[in-house]
Each structure stands twice: as C-alpha cells, then as structure tokens.
Amino acid sequence: MPRAFLVKKPVVATAKRNWSELPDEQRAEIYVPICLGGCPPRRDPEPALGEAPASPVSPLDMTLPPRAPPGPFLHPKGKKSFGFQRMLNRHLKCHSEVKRHRCPYCGKGFNDTFDLKRHVRTHTGVRPYKCSLCDKAFTQRCSLESHLRKIHGVAQRYGYKERRAKLYVCEECGGTADSQDAHLAHLRQRHPHSPLLAKLARKAAATPAPRPAPPRPAPPTE
Template sequence: VTLGDSPSGDLFTCHICQKAFTYQRMLNRHMKCHNDVKRHLCTYCGKGFNDTFDLKRHVRTHTGVRPYKCSLCDKAFTQRCSLESHLKKIHGVQQKYAYKERRAKLYVCEECGCTSESQEGHVLHLKEHHPDSPLLRKTSKKVAVALQNTVTSLLQGSPHL
C-alpha cells in the first residue's frame, strides 16, 4: 500500500491485525473478516463468508463462471482485478481511474456466466433463460425499489407532478 493511493495520504489501519488500507471503505470491508459469525454460506461446500461479494467470488470457483474476458486474447477471469492484472502483466495495458471514478458496472448471471452492461439487460436475460431462478426474484425486487426511489425523488423535487 502506498500513500499516493489515498487522496489525503492517510492510511486506515486495522486495530486487530495492523493491516493498512488507503480507503476507509476497504478497512470497513476488511473488518468483517474478524467476525466469527459467517452469515453467507456456500451452497456447494458450506464455507461461510461475512460478505456477499466474497461468497459470489467463491461460488465462481465451483461454477466455473468467468465473466471478465480479455479483449486481446482468449483468457477469462472470475474477478475484474485479475483481468486488470493480466492486461498489465501480459499485454502492458494499464487501466487508470481517477479518484472516485467508477469503472463500468458489469451485471453477471451467476447461473450461466452471461454478462450485461445494464441492469435491465440482466433482468431480461434472467427472465428469458432462468425464469425460475431465485436470482430473478432478488434482482426484480432491487429494480422495483430503485424505480420507486426514483419516482419518490421526482415527486418530492417537483411540486407540479
């Protein structure tokens, strides 16, 4: 970890293991690893995780889903960071993002590995190819909540609606 990664130059240190992070959000995520209760269990092997992100990444070791594909060769990866590392080491391509700039979100079907660049495309894929999937119910609920929040925000912001 280098000081240059943090906008202010400060490091955020775990008081349990002394591991240092350049961003508070990364320390917050790390702190979950010290929790003994693993709320998210792998349905394939029973291994427990504190974070749904870590569970999703782990499940891909069982399913073989590799959604992050190299556009320069035929390699594919389970994680975006692995693709970025490959691009840098093998092809000499380094992707730079400004502080707080977000990379394009990729929606991944954990059933088959199909990827979509929009949430709507992801939901359409699930409806067409996996209509009985619990993922569809979960994703549809997220879309409905986001839509409701947008409508509420619009109604609160405009007295004419």
C-alpha cells in the same frame, strides 16, 4: 448695541452643502482624492534579502489540485492501513467468527456476499471478465487487470473516484449485460426461476402500493 452687530450668521445645512466649494482639508473622511496623473504608480514591495522574487500567478495556476483520499485508516492491531473507512470495515469482517453466508456447493462460510459470489464462481466455472488480447477469462475484474498489466503490458488508469463501468453478470450461464434492465430481461427469458428474480418479487410484494390521489373538486357551475 447697534443693530449692525446683531445680524445672525447664516448656517449652511449639511444636506444642501456644496462640497465642491469646500477645501480638501474640510471634507474629512468624505473626501476621496482622484489622481489625474499626479499619483505615483503603485509599486510592489521589494523582496527581503535572501528571498526569491515572487513569480506572477497565471489563471491556470489557480486551479485546485485533485483531492487525495482521506486516509490512511489504520487497523486496530496496526498491521495494515486503508485509504477509506469502508475498506477497513470490509477487511474487519474477515476476522469475525460468525460466517453469515454459506456456499451451497461446499458449505464454506463467508462474511461478505461479494466473497461468496467470487467463491461460487470457482464451482460453476463462470468467468465473465474476458481478455480482449487472448483467450483467457477470469472470475474477477482485478484478476483481468493484473493479467493485462503483467502479460500484455497494458495498464488500466483511472482518475480519483472514477468508477469502472459496471458489468451485470448472470451467475447461471455467465452472460453479461451493461445495464440492469438488460440483465433482468435476460433472467426472465433464460432463467425464470433465478434467485434474483424471486428476491425482487418478494421485495415488490412487501412494498405497499402507492395511494391514489384524491379526486379534484369539480369547478362551480354558474
């Protein structure tokens, strides 16, 4: 066979291939056509018959709605429902026959310290929640809010999980404070034998003191 028919066909390496010289049908999945005015504009699918056209969604509509309480939590007997599990647990305590907290004035028992504190105020006359529109005062915040709504037409509005400003009440004289530090300073000055101060002192005595940090080694001297 003549040497003219034994010429080896050159093979173009993939890494050195010039893709701009290949036709579109040979580029396979690597080729992505770029439309320069030739592609038709994108059109949304038309709604089906009897279906209302979708309205454009603005960025303001993408905000999430406020979360609702995870309730309701039903009472075991099915008579009441509560929005939170903690409220149901607190209510179930009133059915317990064991009364852990006793009133020092009349001996009545309670299952919750909050209920005991509210009851003791009926003996001591402490009414820390005062109405700003009249001269009435109440032992509970909810009683004051109910008074404002029914008598003065003022409704207190709070957002979901928005906590009311905490009020620290002195059960000895009825004085109030906006912070715990101010409340403790009032007790130390006016009521040094307060049960709360004695409780804090016992708690501080039972807490072990923090260990001092070990001394750092001195840097080596040359």
